[in-house]
Amino acid sequence: MARTIATRFFVDVPLAAGVAVALGESQGHQLRSVLRCAEGDAIALFNGRDGEWQGRLTGIGRRTATVALEVQLRPQTEEPDVWLLFAPIKGPRLDWIVEKASELGASGIRPVLTRRTVVSRLNLERLRTHAVEAAEQCERLTVPPVWEPEPLEDVMARWPAGRRLYVAAERRGVAPMATAIRADGAPAAILIGPEGGFEPTELDRLAQLGFASLVGLGPRILRADTAAVAAMALWQALAQLPLADRTGRAHIA
Numbered sequence: 001m002a003r004t005i006a007t008r009f010f011v012d013v014p015l016a017a018g019v020a021v022a023l024g025e026s027q028g029h030q031l032r033s034v035l036r037c038a039e040g041d042a043i044a045l046f047n048g049r050d051g052e053w054q055g056r057l058t059g060i061g062r063r064t065a066t067v068a069l070e071v072q073l074r075p076q077t078e079e080p081d082v083w084l085l086f087a088p089i090k091g092p093r094l095d096w097i098v099e100k101a102s103e104l105g106a107s108g109i110r111p112v113l114t115r116r117t118v119v120s121r122l123n124l125e126r127l128r129t130h131a132v133e134a135a136e137q138c139e140r141l142t143v144p145p146v147w148e149p150e151p152l153e154d155v156m157a158r159w160p161a162g163r164r165l166y167v168a169a170e171r172r173g174v175a176p177m178a179t180a181i182r183a184d185g186a187p188a189a190i191l192i193g194p195e196g197g198f199e200p201t202e203l204d205r206l207a208q209l210g211f212a213s214l215v216g217l218g219p220r221i222l223r224a225d226t227a228a229v230a231a232m233a234l235w236q237a238l239a240q241l242p243l244a245d246r247t248g249r250a251h252i253a
Contacts, residue, residue, distance in 0.1 A: 006042060007031070015045060016069065028060065031060060050076060082105065084108070086191070089195055089224050093223075103135075104229070104233055105235075105239075106144045120149060163188060166190050167203070167212055169215065170197050192228045195223070
Protein backbone atom coordinates (compact mmCIF):
# COMPACT_ATOMS: atom_id res chain seq x y z
CA MET A 1 0.00 0.00 0.00
CA ALA A 2 1.36 3.44 -0.94
CA ARG A 3 2.18 5.62 2.02
CA THR A 4 0.95 9.20 2.31
CA ILE A 5 3.65 11.74 1.47
CA ALA A 6 4.96 13.01 4.78
CA THR A 7 6.15 16.39 3.51
CA ARG A 8 7.75 18.24 0.62
CA PHE A 9 11.04 20.10 0.54
CA PHE A 10 12.79 22.55 -1.76
CA VAL A 11 16.30 21.42 -2.74
CA ASP A 12 18.79 23.13 -5.03
CA VAL A 13 20.04 20.02 -6.83
CA PRO A 14 19.01 18.27 -10.09
CA LEU A 15 16.09 15.86 -9.74
CA ALA A 16 15.55 12.69 -11.78
CA ALA A 17 14.50 9.08 -11.31
CA GLY A 18 17.10 7.06 -9.42
CA VAL A 19 18.91 10.08 -7.97
CA ALA A 20 19.75 10.00 -4.26
CA VAL A 21 19.33 13.44 -2.68
CA ALA A 22 21.04 14.35 0.59
CA LEU A 23 18.86 16.75 2.57
CA GLY A 24 20.10 19.58 4.72
CA GLU A 25 20.52 19.37 8.48
CA SER A 26 17.39 21.39 9.24
CA GLN A 27 15.33 19.23 6.87
CA GLY A 28 16.69 16.08 8.48
CA HIS A 29 15.81 17.46 11.92
CA GLN A 30 12.25 18.17 10.80
CA LEU A 31 11.83 14.65 9.42
CA ARG A 32 13.35 12.95 12.43
CA SER A 33 12.31 15.05 15.42
CA VAL A 34 9.17 16.89 14.27
CA LEU A 35 7.44 14.58 11.81
CA ARG A 36 8.86 11.34 13.30
CA CYS A 37 9.48 9.89 9.85
CA ALA A 38 11.13 6.54 9.27
CA GLU A 39 12.97 4.89 6.41
CA GLY A 40 10.58 4.03 3.59
CA ASP A 41 8.34 7.07 4.12
CA ALA A 42 7.42 8.99 0.97
CA ILE A 43 8.91 12.48 0.56
CA ALA A 44 8.27 15.00 -2.22
CA LEU A 45 11.07 17.24 -3.53
CA PHE A 46 11.13 20.18 -5.96
CA ASN A 47 13.85 22.53 -7.17
CA GLY A 48 12.08 25.08 -9.36
CA ARG A 49 13.41 23.49 -12.56
CA ASP A 50 12.63 19.76 -12.77
CA GLY A 51 9.08 19.58 -11.46
CA GLU A 52 8.05 17.72 -8.31
CA TRP A 53 9.37 14.24 -7.52
CA GLN A 54 8.39 11.53 -5.07
CA GLY A 55 11.06 9.55 -3.33
CA ARG A 56 11.59 7.26 -0.36
CA LEU A 57 13.49 8.09 2.76
CA THR A 58 16.44 5.68 2.61
CA GLY A 59 18.51 6.99 5.46
CA ILE A 60 17.94 9.25 8.42
CA GLY A 61 20.57 10.07 11.00
CA ARG A 62 21.32 12.70 13.58
CA ARG A 63 22.45 15.27 10.99
CA THR A 64 21.54 13.85 7.60
CA ALA A 65 18.71 12.30 5.65
CA THR A 66 18.69 10.81 2.16
CA VAL A 67 15.82 10.51 -0.31
CA ALA A 68 15.92 8.11 -3.30
CA LEU A 69 13.79 9.57 -6.10
CA GLU A 70 11.32 7.28 -7.84
CA VAL A 71 8.73 9.07 -9.97
CA GLN A 72 7.85 12.56 -11.11
CA LEU A 73 4.59 13.76 -9.59
CA ARG A 74 4.26 16.96 -11.63
CA PRO A 75 6.28 18.38 -14.52
CA GLN A 76 7.65 21.89 -14.29
CA THR A 77 5.07 24.36 -15.59
CA GLU A 78 5.23 28.06 -16.37
CA GLU A 79 3.89 30.31 -13.65
CA PRO A 80 2.55 33.88 -13.95
CA ASP A 81 5.46 36.34 -13.84
CA VAL A 82 4.53 39.01 -11.31
CA TRP A 83 6.91 40.69 -8.88
CA LEU A 84 5.88 42.19 -5.57
CA LEU A 85 7.70 45.42 -4.74
CA PHE A 86 7.09 46.83 -1.28
CA ALA A 87 8.58 49.25 1.23
CA PRO A 88 9.86 47.25 4.23
CA ILE A 89 7.92 47.67 7.47
CA LYS A 90 8.74 46.93 11.10
CA GLY A 91 8.29 43.72 13.01
CA PRO A 92 6.82 40.33 12.14
CA ARG A 93 4.46 41.83 9.56
CA LEU A 94 7.47 42.04 7.23
CA ASP A 95 7.94 38.26 7.47
CA TRP A 96 4.23 37.85 6.87
CA ILE A 97 4.35 39.86 3.63
CA VAL A 98 7.12 37.64 2.24
CA GLU A 99 5.35 34.45 3.33
CA LYS A 100 2.03 35.43 1.78
CA ALA A 101 3.62 36.79 -1.40
CA SER A 102 5.24 33.38 -1.90
CA GLU A 103 1.94 31.59 -1.28
CA LEU A 104 0.13 33.89 -3.71
CA GLY A 105 2.52 33.23 -6.56
CA ALA A 106 4.96 36.17 -6.62
CA SER A 107 7.78 35.34 -9.02
CA GLY A 108 10.08 37.81 -7.30
CA ILE A 109 10.02 39.79 -4.04
CA ARG A 110 11.75 43.19 -4.15
CA PRO A 111 12.03 45.44 -1.08
CA VAL A 112 12.32 49.08 -2.18
CA LEU A 113 13.31 52.14 -0.16
CA THR A 114 10.90 55.05 -0.54
CA ARG A 115 11.19 58.46 1.08
CA ARG A 116 9.00 57.41 4.01
CA THR A 117 10.46 53.92 4.46
CA VAL A 118 11.51 53.43 8.08
CA VAL A 119 13.30 50.06 7.70
CA SER A 120 16.41 49.80 5.53
CA ARG A 121 18.32 46.83 7.00
CA LEU A 122 16.74 43.41 6.45
CA ASN A 123 17.58 39.89 7.55
CA LEU A 124 17.46 38.48 4.04
CA GLU A 125 18.37 34.95 5.16
CA ARG A 126 15.31 34.86 7.39
CA LEU A 127 13.05 36.32 4.70
CA ARG A 128 14.31 33.81 2.14
CA THR A 129 13.65 30.99 4.60
CA HIS A 130 10.05 32.21 4.92
CA ALA A 131 9.71 32.22 1.13
CA VAL A 132 11.00 28.63 0.91
CA GLU A 133 8.77 27.34 3.70
CA ALA A 134 5.71 29.02 2.18
CA ALA A 135 6.44 27.49 -1.23
CA GLU A 136 6.83 24.06 0.35
CA GLN A 137 3.54 24.39 2.20
CA CYS A 138 1.41 25.79 -0.64
CA GLU A 139 2.63 23.22 -3.22
CA ARG A 140 3.98 25.67 -5.77
CA LEU A 141 6.89 24.45 -7.90
CA THR A 142 9.19 27.45 -7.51
CA VAL A 143 10.57 29.65 -4.75
CA PRO A 144 10.59 33.40 -5.44
CA PRO A 145 13.92 35.17 -4.99
CA VAL A 146 14.05 37.87 -2.31
CA TRP A 147 16.30 40.69 -3.50
CA GLU A 148 18.43 43.14 -1.56
CA PRO A 149 16.56 46.37 -0.77
CA GLU A 150 17.27 49.23 -3.19
CA PRO A 151 16.09 52.84 -3.48
CA LEU A 152 12.88 53.08 -5.48
CA GLU A 153 14.46 55.58 -7.88
CA ASP A 154 17.26 53.13 -8.74
CA VAL A 155 14.83 50.29 -9.38
CA MET A 156 12.72 52.47 -11.65
CA ALA A 157 15.79 53.68 -13.55
CA ARG A 158 16.69 50.08 -14.46
CA TRP A 159 13.16 48.83 -15.05
CA PRO A 160 13.09 45.98 -17.59
CA ALA A 161 11.35 46.64 -20.89
CA GLY A 162 8.00 44.92 -21.30
CA ARG A 163 7.15 44.59 -17.58
CA ARG A 164 4.06 46.54 -16.52
CA LEU A 165 3.99 48.15 -13.07
CA TYR A 166 0.82 48.65 -11.02
CA VAL A 167 1.23 51.15 -8.17
CA ALA A 168 -1.21 50.93 -5.27
CA ALA A 169 -2.01 54.61 -4.68
CA GLU A 170 -4.11 56.19 -1.95
CA ARG A 171 -5.27 58.85 -4.37
CA ARG A 172 -8.77 59.67 -5.60
CA GLY A 173 -9.46 59.32 -9.27
CA VAL A 174 -7.32 56.27 -10.00
CA ALA A 175 -8.87 53.22 -11.63
CA PRO A 176 -9.69 50.21 -9.45
CA MET A 177 -7.00 47.60 -9.77
CA ALA A 178 -9.56 44.99 -10.82
CA THR A 179 -10.38 46.95 -13.97
CA ALA A 180 -6.95 48.44 -14.69
CA ILE A 181 -4.88 45.29 -14.43
CA ARG A 182 -4.09 43.25 -17.53
CA ALA A 183 -3.34 39.70 -16.41
CA ASP A 184 -2.61 38.61 -19.97
CA GLY A 185 0.51 36.58 -19.35
CA ALA A 186 2.95 39.47 -19.87
CA PRO A 187 5.49 40.18 -17.09
CA ALA A 188 4.12 42.55 -14.46
CA ALA A 189 4.79 43.93 -11.00
CA ILE A 190 2.84 45.39 -8.10
CA LEU A 191 4.25 48.22 -5.95
CA ILE A 192 3.05 48.78 -2.38
CA GLY A 193 4.10 51.91 -0.52
CA PRO A 194 5.37 52.35 3.05
CA GLU A 195 3.51 52.97 6.28
CA GLY A 196 2.24 56.49 5.82
CA GLY A 197 2.02 56.09 2.07
CA PHE A 198 4.04 57.49 -0.79
CA GLU A 199 4.94 61.15 -0.83
CA PRO A 200 2.83 63.04 -3.40
CA THR A 201 5.91 63.84 -5.48
CA GLU A 202 6.76 60.12 -5.64
CA LEU A 203 3.31 59.31 -6.99
CA ASP A 204 3.58 62.16 -9.48
CA ARG A 205 6.89 60.77 -10.72
CA LEU A 206 5.55 57.20 -10.93
CA ALA A 207 2.49 58.39 -12.86
CA GLN A 208 4.78 59.86 -15.51
CA LEU A 209 6.51 56.56 -16.23
CA GLY A 210 5.27 54.96 -19.40
CA PHE A 211 5.26 51.46 -17.92
CA ALA A 212 3.41 52.35 -14.69
CA SER A 213 -0.27 52.66 -13.81
CA LEU A 214 -1.63 54.06 -10.55
CA VAL A 215 -4.46 51.86 -9.25
CA GLY A 216 -6.76 51.70 -6.25
CA LEU A 217 -7.50 48.84 -3.87
CA GLY A 218 -10.85 50.04 -2.60
CA PRO A 219 -12.43 52.84 -0.58
CA ARG A 220 -10.38 52.38 2.62
CA ILE A 221 -6.77 53.12 3.51
CA LEU A 222 -5.10 49.74 4.03
CA ARG A 223 -2.10 48.87 6.12
CA ALA A 224 0.95 48.12 4.00
CA ASP A 225 0.84 44.39 4.70
CA THR A 226 -2.90 44.20 4.02
CA ALA A 227 -2.46 46.08 0.73
CA ALA A 228 0.29 43.69 -0.40
CA VAL A 229 -1.83 40.61 0.21
CA ALA A 230 -4.99 42.16 -1.24
CA ALA A 231 -3.18 43.14 -4.45
CA MET A 232 -1.47 39.77 -4.86
CA ALA A 233 -4.72 37.89 -4.20
CA LEU A 234 -6.52 39.98 -6.81
CA TRP A 235 -3.75 39.38 -9.33
CA GLN A 236 -3.83 35.62 -8.73
CA ALA A 237 -7.62 35.50 -9.11
CA LEU A 238 -7.50 37.40 -12.41
CA ALA A 239 -4.59 35.35 -13.74
CA GLN A 240 -6.65 32.18 -13.30
CA LEU A 241 -9.45 33.44 -15.53
CA PRO A 242 -9.61 32.38 -19.18
CA LEU A 243 -8.05 35.05 -21.38
CA ALA A 244 -11.42 35.97 -22.89
CA ASP A 245 -12.76 36.81 -19.40
CA ARG A 246 -9.95 39.19 -18.41
CA THR A 247 -11.54 42.22 -20.04
CA GLY A 248 -14.79 43.96 -19.26
CA ARG A 249 -14.45 43.17 -15.56
CA ALA A 250 -16.43 46.04 -14.11
CA HIS A 251 -18.53 43.55 -12.13
CA ILE A 252 -15.50 42.67 -9.92
CA ALA A 253 -14.08 46.18 -9.49
